[in-house]
Amino acid sequence: MKVTILHGNIVSAPELGKLDITENGYLVAEDGIIVGVYETLPEKYAGCEVEDYGDKLVFQTFSDMHLHAPQYAMLGMGMDMPLIDWLNTYTFPTEAHFADTEMARKIYKQLAHELIANGTTRVVMFSSLHRESTLILMEELEKAGVTGYVGKVNMDRNGGENYQETTEESMEETIKWLEQCNFEHIKPIITPRFTPTCTNELMAFLGKLAKEKNLPIQSHLSENTGELAWVAELHPECKQYWETYDIYDLWNDKTVMAHCVWSDERERKAIKDAGVWIAHCGDSNLNLISGYMPVREMLNEGLRVTLGSDIAGGDRLSMFAVTASTIRGSKARRIMDNWQSEFLSVPEGYYLGTSAAAEFFGEKPGFAAGNPLHAIVLTDDKLPAVRELTVQERFERCIYRRQPDAVQVVWSAGRKVYTAE
Ligand SMILES: [Zn+2]
Numbered sequence: 001m002k003v004t005i006l007h008g009n010i011v012s013a014p015e016l017g018k019l020d021i022t023e024n025g026y027l028v029a030e031d032g033i034i035v036g037v038y039e040t041l042p043e044k045y046a047g048c049e050v051e052d053y054g055d056k057l058v059f060q061t062f063s064d065m066h067l068h069a070p071q072y073a074m075l076g077m078g079m080d081m082p083l084i085d086w087l088n089t090y091t092f093p094t095e096a097h098f099a100d101t102e103m104a105r106k107i108y109k110q111l112a113h114e115l116i117a118n119g120t121t122r123v124v125m126f127s128s129l130h131r132e133s134t135l136i137l138m139e140e141l142e143k144a145g146v147t148g149y150v151g152k153v154n155m156d157r158n159g160g161e162n163y164q165e166t167t168e169e170s171m172e173e174t175i176k177w178l179e180q181c182n183f184e185h186i187k188p189i190i191t192p193r194f195t196p197t198c199t200n201e202l203m204a205f206l207g208k209l210a211k212e213k214n215l216p217i218q219s220h221l222s223e224n225t226g227e228l229a230w231v232a233e234l235h236p237e238c239k240q241y242w243e244t245y246d247i248y249d250l251w252n253d254k255t256v257m258a259h260c261v262w263s264d265e266r267e268r269k270a271i272k273d274a275g276v277w278i279a280h281c282g283d284s285n286l287n288l289i290s291g292y293m294p295v296r297e298m299l300n301e302g303l304r305v306t307l308g309s310d311i312a313g314g315d316r317l318s319m320f321a322v323t324a325s326t327i328r329g330s331k332a333r334r335i336m337d338n339w340q341s342e343f344l345s346v347p348e349g350y351y352l353g354t355s356a357a358a359e360f361f362g363e364k365p366g367f368a369a370g371n372p373l374h375a376i377v378l379t380d381d382k383l384p385a386v387r388e389l390t391v392q393e394r395f396e397r398c399i400y401r402r403q404p405d406a407v408q409v410v411w412s413a414g415r416k417v418y419t420a421e
Contacts (some may be wrong), residue, residue: 003028003049004209005045005048006050006411007050008057009025010022010037010058010118012037020037022037022038023393026039026040029414057394060354060375062119064278064307064319065123065357066124066125066126066308068313069111072093073097076315077312079287081225082226084226084227090164096162096163104133108140109140113144118319121417122148124216124256126191131161131173135177137181142183145172147411149216149218151218153193154193154202174190189256190217191219192250193220194219203250207249210399217254217337219255219256221245222261240267240270251274256276256279258310258326260293278304280298280305280308281310282325287314308354319353320398323350327343351365355410380397380402381404383401
């Protein structure tokens with residue numbers, strides 16, 4: 001049995017708004033699975049080697065529940081258009097380039113490393129239409145130490161001239177891709193891009209496939225009002241957007257829906273009843289001028305809210321930055337809500353970026369026993385302070401501000417996958 005012991009100031013979020021801080025503590029894992037967090041090292045581990053991080057902070061790693069890998073190549077560009085124009089002008093032409101597997105390899109390798117270097121060890125990610133490049137993406141994530149789900153995108157309409165499949169191609173390539181997925185930590189997820197880009201025939205096929213193979217599903221929901229009107233036009237038989245997924249068996253407790261900005265009470269009830277996961281992507285929603293999700297209201301209603309960077313609608317890959325901007329966004333929401341909704345606290349933001357997605361990955365919130373070891377070791381020894389800070393103060397500052405070499409070590413699924421140079 002391999003014992004891993006991390007020594008430092010350990011900070012985790014076992015529930016929304018609650019922070020567990022163990023100063024000068026020990027986070028112990030056996031064969032990569034967490035056994036516990038201790039103030040003093042239990043006797044039975046007395047002879048074991050300790051990874052001593054001294055006064056440094058030990059955080060949970062982040063889960064990025066919605067991002068588009070090929071759009072990494074256009075990160076920070078094309079921020080002057082609303083959703084549908086943005087897709088047609090920037091996004092689809094960029095994604096079309098990923099037919100080139102050599103280019104895909106280079107870009108995806110860089111993406112995988114940047115994710116790990118920022119302490120993101122779990123993802124729910126869109127690839128492009130291309131089967132081969134999707135497999136390359138999965139391979140590069142696996143090699144870098146990222147875990148989670150990647151989907152080959154399906155779209156057989158409204159992709160423009162150069163970026164869509166025939167219905168038959170989409171089905172055949174998806175089956176072939178699933179047969180070729182053989183990675184330990186990166187698993188496939190069924191990925192209809194969104195209702196406007198998938199024919200009914202394709203949606204029905206994907207729903208059936210997800211059911212037969214017991215696969216999770218990811219897509220987009222109620223992001224922008226123009227999109228809502230388009231979906232209503234395409235599906236006069238459905239009262240609301242979510243029903244266009246539900247009628248094809250793409251709506252259940254293994255479904256992740258990005259955005260949900262415009263989901264009204266009825267749609268939110270459907271989300272709750274089905275146990276659908278929400279990936280809240282505030283940066284993207286502001287950049288594309290889509291709107292802003294009422295995050296507090298949704299949490300109060302008991303919905304499963306997680307966070308996504310949604311690059312490249314979102315302009316930041318670091319989930320530290322996404323967490324901070326989500327908190328900031330909740331304050332904007334408070335102003336818009338006539339000061340009626342409470343903003344998110346820093347511990348709440350941290351929970352949403354880390355623990356909120358635990359159950360989706362078959363884990364428990366926080367550094368719970370039984371979870372695979374995912375941890376970031378952070379240093380802040382070069383940041384100024386006029387007095388000695390508490391661990392909680394240092395934790396809060398780390399969400400908003402980090403020195404250039406702040407991320408020292410990253411553990412993912414029990415493996416040390418990153419060490420600062
Ligand atoms: Zn998206």
